[in-house]
Amino acid sequence: MPRSAYIHVPFCRHRCGYCDFTLIAGRDDLIPRYLQALRTELRLHPHDPVAGTTELETLFLGGGTPTHPNVEELRSLFAILAERFTLAPNAEFSLEANPLDLTEEKLALLSAVGVNRVSLGVQAFSESTLQRLERDHHAAEVETIVRRTQQYIPQVSLDLIFGVPDQTLAEWRSALQRAINLGVQHISTYGLTFEKGTAFYTRRQRGELQSTPEDLEYDMYAAAMDDLTAAGFEQYEISNFARPGFRCRHNMVYWNGGEYLAYGPGAARYVALRRETNLRSVWGWLAKIDRGLSPVAEVEELTPESRARERLFVGLRLGDGVERKSFEQQTGFGLDDLAADAIPKNVATGLLIDDGRTIRLSRAGRFLADRVVQDFL
Ligand code: SF4
Incomplete structure (x- = not known):
């Protein structure tokens, strides 16, 4: 829960x-x-x-x-x-x-x-x-x-x-x-x-x-x-x-890729590898609920791999970066297996720092975070 x-x-x-x-x-x-x-x-x-x-x-x-x-x-x-x-x-x-x-x-x-x-x-x-x-x-x-x-x-x-x-x-x-x-x-x-x-x-x-x-x-x-x-x-x-x-x-x-509940128009919840997003329109959300219907507009079932990738590219935005051991424990995937090309490529251009234990954006990488993250999708 x-x-x-x-x-x-x-x-x-x-x-x-x-x-x-x-x-x-x-x-x-x-x-x-x-x-x-x-x-x-x-x-x-x-x-x-x-x-x-x-x-x-x-x-x-x-x-x-x-x-x-x-x-x-x-x-x-x-x-x-x-x-x-x-x-x-x-x-x-x-x-x-x-x-x-x-x-x-x-x-x-x-x-x-x-x-x-x-x-x-x-x-x-x-x-x-x-x-x-x-x-x-x-x-x-x-x-x-x-x-x-x-x-x-x-x-x-x-x-x-x-x-x-x-x-x-x-x-x-x-x-x-x-x-x-x-x-x-x-x-x-x-x-x-x-x-x-x-x-x-x-x-x-x-x-x-x-x-x-x-x-x-x-x-x-x-x-x-x-x-x-x-x-x-x-x-x-x-x-x-x-x-x-x-x-x-x-x-x-x-x-950190945790689970959360969410309610209200446009709200998105993530529970048990399933992301549900409510109708964005306030009127639409109200109308569905008034009729006793679910206001969910989109459902996405994440595979273990897509969840791991998501955890990776969201985690890269954090100052702490992504730590290899805890990433593997949490997702079941090795960081280097998922990002075999993206890590060395971005380290070579100075956008990523890899100390062997953790990868994190460099200062230069923070300016180009969206571009770096694309390589990990
Ligand atoms: S309309 Fe203005 S106050 Fe309301 S959520 Fe948007 S930015 Fe904030």
């Missing part, structure tokens, strides 16, 4: 121009219906032969914006989750949050139900960059909100975006420094992407927005690695930096 669960909460105040996540904006009237459907789905897919609650080591609420529902709705959400799950002692209970939502009242509720890690979508400390990203909070309030959150929640992570049109390297470094100065335990840095179907993609097609030049984006990623590691963070994954002991345990389950 998996000991990790993900819950997708698909509501936002509005859709930011770069976002292609599964969500519905400006339809708060659907929240009560979503809560009922979630309750039903939690019963539909118990993945547990014994009726009752499942004890979790990690519980992660993502979105959308899990902090968007009002206090009463959030109370209902946590009550619904408590019908199905209990948290193990020292479990990690994480939740993604929009800065503007974190009022004292909501923070007190989150703390009372045991949320011990909040991942805040701060994105930038510059007003012009926040406006360009169409975020609804202001630069001047970020530090106050982070400090308020720290009074209630022991672990705080900040999401920051680089490669935003017109963002300078100096501005990006200043954002990193301000995040460091806030004393948070974890920082995630993401390069802005222009995904098909987003408003940003269309605006770029029309020439209204330009992608950041590749060399500047490279310098920004390099600055994140240099400045955050100099401040005592370890880069434990391509985009994620943590102070020692504060890695996101839930995400580590994904990256």
Whole structure:
């Protein structure tokens, strides 16, 4: 039985121009219906032969914006989750949050139900960059909100975006420094992407927005690695930096090839070599559940070899890399049998380090991680 669960909460105040996540904006009237459907789905897919609650080591609420529902709705959400799950002692209970939502009242509720890690979508400390990203909070309030959150929640992570049109390297470094100065335990840095179907993609097609030049984006990623590691963070994954002991345990389950449950529109679960993905459309997911049907849209049965390969290419994104012995114990496959050509090829080009026990991306390899990983598929 998996000991990790993900819950997708698909509501936002509005859709930011770069976002292609599964969500519905400006339809708060659907929240009560979503809560009922979630309750039903939690019963539909118990993945547990014994009726009752499942004890979790990690519980992660993502979105959308899990902090968007009002206090009463959030109370209902946590009550619904408590019908199905209990948290193990020292479990990690994480939740993604929009800065503007974190009022004292909501923070007190989150703390009372045991949320011990909040991942805040701060994105930038510059007003012009926040406006360009169409975020609804202001630069001047970020530090106050982070400090308020720290009074209630022991672990705080900040999401920051680089490669935003017109963002300078100096501005990006200043954002990193301000995040460091806030004393948070974890920082995630993401390069802005222009995904098909987003408003940003269309605006770029029309020439209204330009992608950041590749060399500047490279310098920004390099600055994140240099400045955050100099401040005592370890880069434990391509985009994620943590102070020692504060890695996101839930995400580590994904990256280490562990099993997890998942509920809500677009959510994907992985149990017993089987990956199931729910309908991405919030309306579609609601309609299926309302009719008593499964909301699963895709099922993928992994063979032992495809699971091993997946474990390999996901593991390569980790700072720890992939260790030969534990890989073989976990998957039943020898690392060198699966990647006989890919390992020497990438070592020769300096993108991979092989110390005989473990393979891991070099600093140069981190910039080209997607390309390196292709060789291992
Ligand atoms: S708040 Fe986050 S999830 Fe919601 S639209 Fe903006 S980027 Fe997407």
